[in-house]
């Protein structure tokens with residue numbers, strides 16, 4: 001094998017892709033990149049630039065995480081200052097200032113009951129921590145048989161073993177290594193919308209818990225499903241909360257994608273006016289500037305561990321749990337969201353986006369146009385057609401995400417009205433052009 005070439009930044013997009021194809025293994029991808037892959041070399045605001053200087057409006061916020069767009073100076077400055085002062089300090093035997101401050105800040109935003117945060121590095125790890133906390137919780141209370149984790153069909157909760165096991169259909173775990181104790185039930189009637197009463201979907205969960213409640217540790221739900229931006233009706237979420245209470249089962253809400261303003265509230269579950277027992281967050285918390293995940297829980301859950309010190313407590317953690325510079329990024333991001341009044345922007349721009357896409361509802365091969373805030377999807381009748389729309393949009397300078405047959409839009413929370421128009425001006429014709437499948 002020859003030595004890797006150096007000075008990559010000076011190379012063209014095509015040259016970089018050739019090196020990429022030789023050395024990189026991309027997540028969630030076939031093993032090789034395509035000529036279509038964007039090698040981003042810089043970014044500013046809602047735009048990224050490739051190695052050939054082409055500019056793209058990033059309507060998917062990188063991996064739904066670049067919530068403040070690119071080059072947000074106050075966040076960069078906060079990270080840089082923290083790196084100079086103390087890049088991190090171990091949370092296993094010690095603590096550090098940004099982690100303390102960020103945990104307190106999250107409690108203020110997620111409260112009143114959600115007041116205790118465990119930090120990790122990603123959304124999957126946040127979900128994994130919630131699963132483990134839920135199981136340990138019942139175990140320390142003596143209910144060792146309560147181990148099952150119930151999730152909804154079509155859910156996506158992450159790529160680590162437990163998180164993948166509660167992502168039936170979207171994140172297949174090889175059967176020979178799949179952990180046991182994970183159950184999937186059909187979800188709500190997503191088409192019912194946010195204002196409806198209980199729907200038939202809740203009966204699946206009710207029937208399941210009536211039979212298996214005493215062996216169930218937790219139910220996990222995304223308030224808006226990452227795969228296709230399906231909005232879980234508020235009434236369904238409230239009914240899930242009631243059922244969990246009736247069966248002494250913990251409710252985990254996965255707000256890895258929806259947390260920190262993405263849907264037009266700080267957390268999407270606030271629309272339903274409920275609180276979970278465990279809340280998993282990540283992406284928007286640091287806006288992609290650093291890697292951080294959080295599992296936030298209630299005093300009741302935490303105190304159960306505290307009262308049972310003899311049982312060794314919660315035996316779980318990571319070297320980078322509460323990484324000081326990542327937590328400094330989180331503090332700066334949350335400050336920016338508040339100071340720039342971004343949640344109001346999300347509501348206005350989200351309504352504008354859904355309004356502009358409304359005309360697609362009548363297209364015969366469009367199965368749905370839906371979303372909440374700046375988390376929106378256009379579902380088509382096939383993933384092939386969705387792939388074509390994604391490619392055409394990219395060719396015209398707008399990056400969207402394809403998940404199955406859905407085109408998912410989640411632009412940075414800072415997006416302007418003119419940029420929303422630009423997304424719609426490209427996407428609507430691309431969907432209409434999808435009548436002719438050409439790929």
Ligand SMILES: Cc1ncc(COP(=O)(O)O)c(C=O)c1O
Pocket residue numbers: 122123124125127156157158159222226254255256257282283
């Ligand atoms: C709802 C949800 N949960 C969990 C995850 C996993 O997060 P990560 O990719 O940071 O591990 C994702 C990522 O897309 C997600 O959308």
